[in-house]
Amino acid sequence: MSAPGRTLAAKPTRLRLRVRGAVQGVGFRPYVHGLATRHQLGGFVANDADGVLIEVEGDEVAAFVAALPQQTPPLARIDDIAVEPIAADAGTGFRIAESVSGRVTTRIVPDAATCAACLAELFDPNSRFHLYPFVNCTHCGPRFTIAERLPYDRACTSMKRFPMCEACRSDYEDPAGRRFHAEAISCPRCGPRLSHGLDDIAAALADGRIVAIKGLGGYQLLCDARDERAVQRLRARKQRDGKPFAVMLATADAAIEMAEIDTAERALLEQVARPIVLLRSRQRVAPSIAPGLAKIGVMLPAAPLHHLIFHALEARRAAADPAWALVCTSANPSGEPLLTDNAEALADLADIADLIVTHDRDIVIRADDSVLAVVAGVPRFIRRARGYVPEPIRLTCAMPPILAVGAQLKATVTVTRGDEAFVSQHLGDLDTAAAIRFFEETIAHLTSILDVEPVAIAHDLHPDMASTRFAQAYGLPTLPVQHHHAHAASVMAEHGVTSPALALVLDGHGYGSDAGAWGGELLSCDGAVFQRLGHLAPLKMPGGDRAAREPWRMAASVLHDFGRGDEIGRRFAAQPQSRNILMLLDRADAPVTTSAGRLFDAVAGLLGVTTMQSYEGEAAMKLEALVREPATLERGWTIVDGVLSLRPLLAHLIARNLDAVQAAGLFHGTLSAACVDWIAAASRATGIGTVVLSGGCFLNAHLAEQIMRGCRSAGLDPLLPRRLPPNDGGLSLGQAWVAGLQLNEEHMVSGGTV
């Protein structure tokens, strides 16, 4: 933010202020109006192509400028205020002027949970919004999910088909009110309608039935989270094996009954984004909500409809009963994107939900619920979507507009505009036609709401990913970026690291620059280039992706490595292929991987924690859930020529036959200590002290916390991602960053002009 400067101290004239950031559609102009009026200033405020334009004149302009960033409306984010003195105009009175149209470069803000004022109206019998499921104002409500394009006004949202009634019109036009230019304003007289009454919904839920509702970013499935039979029914109908469900509770106080919550976690739960927060479960919900896991995903109501459902349920609760807890999971046919369309929902959810609650406000772009956890004291993303998209990430330099398309699983795309990077919402796995269409729609929507045309497209080095295929067919110059380089670059981009950095990427699998299967990599990164300093000791990976789904295979690989191949058949007798796998492992040319994820799988398999995964990451999550106290095995690893081997630890785990809890603690502690040792050696060799930590394994809180702590004790500066997930959800930002630096460098070398 630029300081007002000395000119203010001189004879006050008229000031022109340009405010950039998320300042449109969030009640900023009424805020400015109020502030200017309090300071008895003349002038005006208007929206324009850069954000908000203000002119003020009067004795207290300096006080106005100082106060402006102090008490902005809840959804406003100021990036920059530029102040310039101009000729006085001698006008009195302050007005809100018509928007100045022009090229749109401002932004749409994320969806926000119902604000306290709207919530009060929702339950106020005298309010015209009493029990109205679509109440909102400039401080809350849907934004990103209803916006078709810029500028953000009603005609460009899915509210365009609801003409305002007189009362709403008058609120909309009242500069003093919370609903001045609240583009999504509506009331029971003029707005969208719910297909079912709240009593019906509450009755169905209380009866143990499954209810689909149309949420902010897509359809959600609800059922009583305390009712094991209801949860099992939901699992069966959704064809979902063991993947955990999130739970919604009416208030943070109710959530405390279900999970241990510290101050940081409570603040996160109550953020306007209303994410799902992973918390240590008190195991008071139905057992099949998160089988075998220590943590539970908890969220608070995000939309008026959620509040109304809890309100209606409350009437059906006996005083002695525990607080209502609802399973709240995205409604989608197995593996496909979240449903948003009414007709599709009615058709596709008919076999899953007993009651399907729709309404007639369209969801323009789907957004899943975001998932976060507090790790090492800071909120960290597991999945970034509703409530956070499309907030940009500020880059350290401007770059040409780039589209980056991520990888294959947990895909996101990134579009850059100047020095901002816009990372899309979580798009899911690009292996269904519906997901690929969503991926394409998102690219179209994002470039449209940002009003940019990319000049290059960055993609993963893997030749056979849907995103790679898309990039190659797109018709723009392509810039392939190695998977783990992109993981590292993602963290460098969001933290603004411009000097060389070491990167520890502990990941599942990525296509290596040498065509190998990488995934436990120590890199040094400088600008657009990286060097592979080292990697985990390669392990044979029998059966490609099968080995990722079946941890017993990686366990077999370790046993074979220790000359204990004869134990495989006995240890994994339930696996029909365990009799044959030696044929693959005995081959000298069997494919190998340096993946850290597969190492977790191997240990989970050896300990019998998980031999077959029913969802991605299950083995590692269950192993993590067993950890009580991470412990370090002395001399549990070796580092030779940059290659980190945990063979001594694995030998110990196999020979000692420890119980799973002890073994899980020893594995986490030793792996973390080994990684710190590895990084410290690389730091001594290179003189680099900044260490970025990335890759899907850093979702593991023990690993992340231990390595952070270890690096700090070693005098290093470790950085974990804060604004994006460490897994493939953050990849597109890293790709865009590397591609942008490449283009900037080329531009500097060639000396041309953009």
Next chain:
Amino acid sequence: LSHGAGGRAMAQLIAGLFHEAFGNEWLARGNDQSAFDVAAGRMVMTTDGYVVSPLFFPGGNIGSLAVHGTVNDIAMAGARPLYLSASFIIEEGFPFSDLKRIADAMGEAAREAGIAIITGDTKVVERGKADGVFISTAGVGVLPEGLDLSADKAKPGDRVLLSGSLGDHGVAIMSRRQNLTFDTEIISDSASLHGLVADMVAAGGDGIRLMRDPTRGGLAATMNEIAQQSNLGFRLQEDAIRVKPAVAAACELLGLDPLHVANEGKLIAVVASEAAAAVLAAMKAHPLGRDAADIGTAVSDDHRFVQMVTSFGGGRIVDWLSGEQLPRIC
């Protein structure tokens, strides 16, 4: 076999071997070319190269494969194959006995198919310049009157028929290459399909839009190729696609998707829905089409996606691959 000096004697030896194995009137004349009568109507011609490793595999060898592959390339046009040529690049030191096995298998495959290998050539190259034996072939055949199969004729609603189980050839080759042994030996499906094709054409005529043999890249690559050329999408039914239990088990062990594994004795036909039942019946009546099935349908789709529909819905994309099956799970 030796290379260079003494080449003349060697050449005669080899020529003799092939003459004996292929045994036909054209070769017997000993010319550098062969003359044959041309049928009325349209002819088809194809050429192909064979570089398989290992050269010998359960269910055949490179020789029989060369005949089957060339015959099938002709047959996929709906044509009746007539004559083949074969040219051999042989690595110095290659055992004469192995060459004889290959030649005999070729001759037998040609006789079974009712065609003749009427001209050929051999070259022996230095050690290391070839991997045992390479065979390159050409073939000609004749089309039934009025038949013109082509991908651009396919329409939404057309059915996709598959002549049998998937993956046998590719898994047989891979098992041999990687020294894998299973309880049930997996045998290549390598076979000439023109007889089956003739029966299908007789039953379906114009209703058959196009046929393809899903060789390299398997069903996945071939269906994607058809989708591109026909400008259509395809929805395949997972439970209709047969994979023999032994092949499925081997694929599971190796982590391979049988949809991407090569076949040498299977065909895919896209058939107008009204002709599909008759064509399918004709396929099932033929020994090489006993396990034929209707596996899906063509749909209009601007993305030309090939999708696999499973028993509980879902539209998993069946993609083509640029090379071997690489891991994709991060």
